[in-house]
Amino acid sequence: MNGMIEIRFHGRGGQGAVTAARLLAEAAFAEGKYSQALPFFGAERRGAPVLAFTRIDSRPIRIRTQIYEPDYVVVLDPSLLEVVSVASGIKHDGLIVLNSKKNAQFSHAKTAFVDATSIAKEMLGVPITNTAMLGAFAKATKLVSLDSLINVTKGRFSGKLADKNIAAIKAAYEQTKVIT
C-alpha cells in the first residue's frame, strides 16, 4: 500500500454513514493496517446531509482534518447527488461508489453503482444503506476483503441483525457494477 488512502462518506442522518466509516476502519485495522474513523456530525436530525471520513495507511495516522481530496467517495443516498457536490476535491482517477439504480457521470472520477436502497429494504426491512454500501465499496476498491467486512459486522451487530446486514453486504458485493 502506497501512502494514505482517504475515504469520504456522504449520507443522510439515520442511514448510518458514521457506522459505515467506523466499520471500514475496523476492517482495515483487522487486516493489520492503521486506520481512523472521523465523523462529522451536523445538527442531529434524521434526513440531514452528514459526512463521515475514514483514513487507512500502513503507518500511524496523525492528521485530523476533514478530508478535502478523497481517493474514494461513498454516497449512501441517491438524492444527495442533487444537493451535495459529492465529487468535490476527489483525486484524479478517484472512484465514487453510488447508491443508485443507474450510473452517473463525473468529469474525472470513475464510478461504481448498486441499488443499495432496494437491497437494504429487502434484507433489513429498512432503507439503512450503510452495510450494503460497504459491500459495494469492497467490490469496487478491493481495499478490504469481504471476509473482513463480515467479521467486523458480526462484532458490531448481534444475532439476526448481524445476519441481515451480512446478507446485505454480500448482495451488494454481488450486484455492484464498476464502470471503468
Add this chain to the structure above:
Amino acid sequence: MKQLVTGDEAAAIAAKLARVKVISAYPITPQTIIVERLAEFVADGELDAEYIKVESEHSALSACLGSAAVGARTFTATSSQGLMLMSEILFVASGMRLPIVMANANRSLSAPLSIWCDQQDSVAVRDCGWIQLYCENNQEVLDSTIQAFRIAEESLLPVMVCFDGYILSHTAEPVEIPEQAEVDKFLPPYKYPYLLDPEKPITMGAVGVPEYYEEFRYMLQEAVLKSKEKIIEVGQAFGRQFGRKSDLIECYRSDDADVILLTMGSLSGSVKEVIDEYRGHDERVGLVKVRAFRPFPEKELVDSLAHAKAIAVLEKDFSPGSTGALFSDLSGTFVNSRKSPLLLNFICGLGGRDVSSLQIREATKAAMEAAKIGEVKKTVRWLGLRETMVGLKP
C-alpha cells in the same frame, strides 16, 4: 493489545484499568459516551465501583468531593456547559486538595448554542486550581488518564484530562490497551492522608478568615507549581513501564527551527504533517505542543522557544477583549526573558470549524514573513473567518 477505540472509550477503559471506586456523573447532553461505557462496566460486573447518578454536573462534582474525602479513587467526566455548571465546585475540589480525576471532552460554549469542538470550556476554568493535561490522540487520552490518578494522588490535586470533542472523543483509531496487572503495578491502591472518618471527626472545607485565606491560596499555588515535577516523574515512570513517556511539553523538529508553531490538543497531529512538508522544502519550521497547560511550563517553553525568530500560537479559544489564553500566558512568560521571539496569535477551530492544512500553512507563512521582516504586522488573526460575514470585507 491494540484496539480501535474512540477517545471516549479510551478514557472509560483507562478509568476502569485504574480501578476507580466511585464514578459520579450527569448522563445527559453535553455528556459523552465515557460515562455510558463506565455504567456498562459496573452493570456487567467488570468494574467494582459505585456509580452515582445525579441530577446535574454541579451535584456530580459535589458527590466526588465526598467520595475523594473518604479516600475512594474518584472519577467523573463532562464537557462544555456541564463543566461550566461544575465551575463553583471545581474551586472547592482544588482548595480542599482532593485528588479527583476528570475527563473533559472539549466542546464549545453557548451562545450561540453549539455542541461542537473547541477548547473554550476548559480554558475558561484554567484558574480553578486543577492540573490540566491536553491530549493529541486517543493513545494519549488513555495514557494521560491513567497517569492522572497517580499525579493527583501524589500531589493532592485534582486533574482534568482534556481532549478535543468529536475530533478525538468520537473518532476511532488504534490504541494500545495495557494489561490490568501492569496498570495495577503502576497504580497501587492509595491512601488519602486526611481521611474523613466518623471515628475521628475533623473539619474539612472550613471558613478561611482573612487571617488565614491568603496562606491557603499561597499553599495551593506552591502545590500546583510543584506538581510540574510530579507530572514529569510520573510521565517518565509510565514510559519505563509502558514504553510511551509523557512530559510537560513535546518538541517536534523545533531544536533548530526559526519558526515554531505552538498548539494544545488534537491540532498538533495535523500541524506535524504540515511541519514535515516545510522540512521537505528545507524550511526550518517546528512544533512545540503544550501538554500541561496548568501548571504552565514557563521554563520549558522559554528553553524550547527562545532560539526561534517567530512563534505562531494556534488555539481554539480566546478571551473576548484580549487574546487567546495560551498566547497571553506565553507572552507573560517572555516578558522578563533576555531574548523573546516575535509572537503571533491565531484563533481557529471555534465551535467545530475544521482547521485544515491550508489554514495551518497560512499561519506558518505569516510567522515566516514576520521572522523575515523582523516585525509582527498583526498580532491576533482569526483563521478561516468569513470576512464578508462580519463586515471586514464588502
